[in-house]
Amino acid sequence: MKKLVILGAGTAGTMMLNKMHHELDKEEWEITIVDQYKTHYYQPGFLFIPFGIYSKKDVVKPKYDFFPPGVNVIFSPIDKIVGEENKVLLDGGEVLNYDFLIIATGTETRPSETEGLTDKLWYKDIFDFYTVEGAVALHNRLKDWEGGKLVMCIPELPYKCPVAPIEFVCLAEAYFAERGMKDKVDISYVTLMPGAFTKPVASKVLGDLLEEKNIDVVSDFYLSYVDNENKKLVSYDEREVEFDILTIVPVNMGSDMIERSGLGDDMNYVPTDKYTLQSKQFENIFVIGDAANIPTSKAGSVAHFAAEILTENLLAAMEGRALPAKFDGHANCYIETGYGKGALIDFNYETEPLPGTFPLPGIGPFKLLKNTKMNHYGKILFRWIYWHILLKGRELPIEADMSMAGKKRM
Structure with a gap:
């Protein structure tokens, strides 16, 4: 019997499994999926936990459910993977042979990569919301905070869900306004990018x-x-940004297993066509989701569209x-902007986010690069779609290839 092995049972791996x-x-192929964790996280939901919109129970389910x-x-x-021998070695000594291998091991946060980040203020006045633990700790800190300087920092590229930091500061602004303390909080968005986003048109709209x-x-x-004593961010050119509470996107890297296998680049992402x-190193290894070094967003929508291509x-x-x-x-990314509104971007390798309507030209119902209530509803509805359709490998009425229908070139 031939063997297909899938490494990673997150979003991308679970979709490909299904x-x-x-x-x-079934009489010709045996499918095996490997993951070290039994809990599946709806990672886009981490963003909502600091503001009490979701709780931990809203973003976790057993992986077996899918x-x-x-x-x-x-x-x-x-x-590690031994590509020359078509083998995967597990901790404990078990060996899995494969005819074809799918790597879907994702990306991980590495706060220790930034000097001072995990010092004495970590999860006291310095937080991430890219882990459920960080999001819950930040919620507990914000709910009785009396105000000051709130800083959102992006220190390195790439990272999961590139729009999430923008969503965070927008939701924070609305959260403090609704609590009647907007004038007590100064919010800063600190980024290594030249603007709010990586693509010029979207960066202008989101910056505005x-x-x-x-x-x-x-x-x-x-x-x-990060200077814990003086509560400052210090740049390589010695610029400084003060904070009372710091929210940061920790450095993202691929799995250490990829490095041990000799399959990764300097960030442990797999060089992928x-x-x-397809892996650039082995013809019978394919890569999907955040584990790949392809030049697009590390986001669930990318894994969804890529899954159709990879299956074929x-x-x-x-x-x-x-x-x-x-x-x-x-x-394709919905961007929560607070006050029950949201924006939407749709792009690919060649075409940056443009204004227009989605998915139907002139009809929508969603507006690209516009701040609307309908886009907010799309963001909220996505959690149900994720659990019930995407993870189970079912099709959505949106083509894997990006369409220019409804888009307006600038």
Whole structure:
């Protein structure tokens, strides 16, 4: 019997498990999925926990809830991949042989990579919201905070969900306004980027939105270290930003297992053909989601669109055919902006976020790069779609390839 092994049971790995279980002949193929954790997190929901919109129970479910019957499930840390021998070595000595391998091990936060970040103020006045523990700790700190300087810092690229820091400061501004203490809080958005976002048109629109909310954007700030004693961020060119509460995106890196396997770049992401999603090192290894080094957002929508491409290419590879499908880097992100409104961006490798309507030209119902209530409803509805449709590998009425229909070139 032939063997397909999937490493990682997060968003991307679970989607591929369900898709390949549906496609493959059960008498010909055995599918195994490996992950060291039994809990699945709805990571976009972490953003809402600091403001009491969601609680921890709203973002966690058992991974078993999303596995189809008849697949092998192994909960174990992974030692390394031995690509030359088509083997995966697990902690404890178990060896998994494979004919084809999908790497979906994601990305991890590494706060220790930033000097001073995990010093005495960590989870006291310095927080992340990219882990459930950080989001809950930040909620507990904010709920009785009396005001001061709140700083959101982005020290390194790439990181999961690039719009989340913008959403955080927008939700924070609304949160403090609703508590009647808006004039007691100064919010700063500190980033190494030249503006609010990586793409020029979106950066202008989102930067204007932050300006309207009186949120100070500190750009081109390359963080050197966090000064816990004086509660300051210090850049490599010795600029300083003071804080009372600091929220930060910790450095993101791929799994250490990728480094041990000799499959990663300097950030432990797997060099991957950005169109076919095939490993650049081994023809029978494919990569999906945040584990890949492809030049698009590390976001659930990217994994969803890429899963359709990978399914087609993996089936072709299994049959010895040329890989027919090309991933265009399609990403689609709702941006929560506070007060029951949100924005939406839709882009790919070649086309930056543009204004217009989505998914239908002239009709929408969602407006691209506009702050509307309908976009907020799309963001809220996505949690149900995630649990009930995306993870189970079901199709949505949105094509994997980005469409220019409804978009207006600037």
